Amino acid sequence: MILASIEAGGTKFIASVGDEQIRIIDTLTVPTTKPEETMKPIIAFFNQYSIDAIGVGSFGPIDVNRNSETYGYITSTPKPFWKDFNFVGSLKTHFDVPIAWTTDVNAAGYAEYILGNAKGTQSCLYLTVGTGIGGGFINQGRMLNAYSHPEMGHLLIRRHPNDMYVGNCPFHKDCLEGMASGPAVEKRWGKKGIKLAERFEVWELEAYYLAQALVSYTLVLRPERIILGGGIMKQKQIFQLIRQQFGQLLNDYVAVLDLERYIQPVGLNDQAGIIGGFLLARKELTD
Structure with missing residues (x-):
């Protein structure tokens, strides 16, 4: 099982791949600029691996209501260029795998709850x-x-x-x-x-x-x-x-x-967000 995780921050995105034991295999860091500039190298990075699921913890506000037409979007953020960006949709155009979607703090909190x-x-x-x-x-x-x-x-x-x-x-x-x-x-x-x-x-x-x-x-x-x-x-x-x-x-x-x-x-230092993404990706896959 190969899991992917994205910690989407206002300054930088961290993308990692790991295994089901939550051991990191590889990591890429990309500056947060415009969506197309930031996402392109991350998609290329993930394409090097046969990924089974993706977990995303993003800056917000975001839409986490699965019944909403804008589920998976970054919504009313003050971050330039990112308002109303279809984050989950952009990933789904490249990866036909389960995608866990939540806030960056939810992902980090979940990691601290499970392992921290x-x-x-x-x-x-x-x-x-x-x-x-x-x-x-x-x-x-x-x-x-x-x-x-x-x-x-x-x-x-x-x-x-x-x-x-x-x-x-x-x-x-x-x-x-x-x-x-x-x-x-x-x-x-x-x-x-x-x-x-x-x-x-x-x-x-x-x-x-x-x-x-x-x-x-x-x-x-x-x-x-x-x-x-x-x-x-x-x-x-x-x-x-x-x-x-x-x-x-x-x-x-x-x-x-x-x-x-x-x-x-x-307890997990700067890796809480990435580890949380792995854990949520694994949970999305097994659920």
Whole structure:
């Protein structure tokens, strides 16, 4: 069995092929430019192999409703050139195989649930904090999709009283993504997060916003574990700050017994999205 996986990000696409044991055979990375420019080398790459199924985790918003006329499309994304792109349809013109289609955060969350730091739990919430913010919820092996997929990054939050930054979201300004994404950190402080590692006040403010969101997710979804990934979360010092502020905000309203276990970094590092694509491709094939 040969599986294919695509992690479709706003900056780059990663395409990989692997086997049913989720061992990577080969990988290709392509810049995210225009659809035809990005997809052409990926299709050529996959054509080198006899692929049995494909799993795709894409930036969004996307249409995941199988009964919709635009199922498989990237929909109202602000990413130039990609609005209303028929992603699954473009693959089906070249590959007559089952295709699993979901968000990039759902794919990464599913990988963490099966093989990563949420392995052995009944449910987990995965949140990525990077160029954007997005989340996925896995409950008893199933990804949460209702009318559409969750848009957890655009949760409305309380502004810190000393934070004068207007916000980076083109739709809502000061939603979670607008205040706590990587670009928001850079525009507020004048440097990329990686160059602000020693600035305690940067990460204390970041934790203030992320902890608020995690409390809201906890109260609505009651996950067994929360996994935090993305570029911002590579600043490991932020985890303890988030746990402290989370505990203060939740104030023992519901029981979360061990914050060290409850709020964790990714276990699969930068491969969570690709591994999730493999797992979902395998599941699509076997189902």
